[in-house]
Amino acid sequence: MRQASVDDYGQIAALQVRNGFTIISYEDWMAFWRENPVYKQDRQCPIGWVLETESGEIVGYIGNIPLAYRFAGRELRAAAACSWVVDACYRGCGFGMRLMNRLMRQKDIDVFVFTTMNSVSEPLARSLGFSKVPVGTWNKKAFWITNCRGFSQSALKKKSVPFATVAGYPVGAALFCWNSLRDGMPVSSTSEIELCTDFDSRFDDFWEDLKYQNDNVLLADRTRETLQWHFRSALSRRRASILAVSKGSRLDAYAIFDRQDNHALGLRRVRFVDFQALNGSEDALRPALCWMLRKCREEGVHSLEVTGCWLDRPGLPQIQAP
Incomplete structure (x- = not known):
C-alpha cells in the first residue's frame, strides 16, 4: 500500500472501469484535486491510497477528499472517502479494510464523511462507528x-x-x-x-x-x-x-x-x-x-x-x- 498520486489516474481509471465504476476525464481528475480549496491550502494532504502488486499494477484504491466544515464557531477539517474499490480477487484478503483503516488513521481530521454509500459499503461503515446523518432518507x-x-x-x-x-x-x-x-x-x-x-x-x-x-x-x-x-x-x-x-x-x-x-x-x-x-x-x-x-x-x-x-x-x- 502507498499514497496515491495524481499521476496514477490511468491505472485508477482502469481499476474503476473493471469494477463497473463511472470514471471522469483526466482534465476533471486534475481539477478535482488541484482546485479543491482545502487541498490548495495543504498540498501535503493525501488524495488517497492505492494497493499495488509487485509488478506495479494498481488493484485497489480509496480516495480522500479534504473538506471544510463549520460548527459552533469552529472551522473543522473533514475527510470524505470516495471511489473505494478493490479488484474481486483481492477482496477476500482484507485489503479493502486496510485501505479504509489507512484513511481513518489520518491525523488532524475532525470529521470523517461518506457521501456515496451503497448496500455493500454501509455495513462496513457501521462497523467502523459511522452513523447516518439525521436529515434525509438517503436510500430513497x-x-x-x-x-x-x-x-x-x-x-x-x-x-x-x-x-x-x-x-x-x-x-x-x-x-x-x-x-x-x-x-x-x-x-x-x-x-x-x-x-x-x-x-x-x-x-x-x-x-x-x-x-x-x-x-x-x-x-x-x-x-x-x-x-x-x-x-x-x-x-x-x-x-x-x-x-x-x-x-x-x-x-x-x-x-x-x-x-x-x-x-x-x-x-x-x-x-x-x-x-x-x-x-x-x-x-x-x-x-x-x-x-x-x-x-x-x-x-x-x-x-x-x-x-x-x-x-x-x-x-x-x-x-x-x-
Missing part, C-alpha cells in the same frame, strides 16, 4: 414527472419490458392523468429569481450570513470558491442551473440543479442538488422549484429528482413530490 428518491411519455418509456426499458417505446404511450397517458390530479403548488412570493451562469461575490456575503444564523448546525463550507470547485464540471458542461433568489441586491436563497441524464435508459433527468436560505426566506423554495419544473417541461426533460428526500428537513416548506 422523490421526483416530479415532467414528461410522462418519456419517463414511462425509460421506466419500462429499465424493467426490460418488450416494446417499451410503444407501450410508453398508454402508460404515459395514464401517468399524465394521475399527475394532473396531484400536481399543483401554490406560489406567492415577492422574491426575484435570477438564473446565474456562475457564483459571484453575493454568494460569499450569503455564506457569512448563513453560517452566523446556523452556528449550532454542522455546515459544509459553501464559500464562492468551494461552490465553484464543487460544481466545476457541471458548470463547464452547462449542466448546472443556479437560481439566485433575492430582494433588491441581497441574496436571500439559492437553488442548484444539475442535469444528469441516464443515456442507457434514454432518461432525461434533472437533479435538485442544493437549496440554502437565510432565516425568513425559506419560502423561496416554492418559486425556485416551480421555475425549474416549468423549464423541465419546456425542454422535454422527463423528471426532476431529489435524491435522499432532503427537502423534508426542518424549517423548509412542506412540499411533497407527487
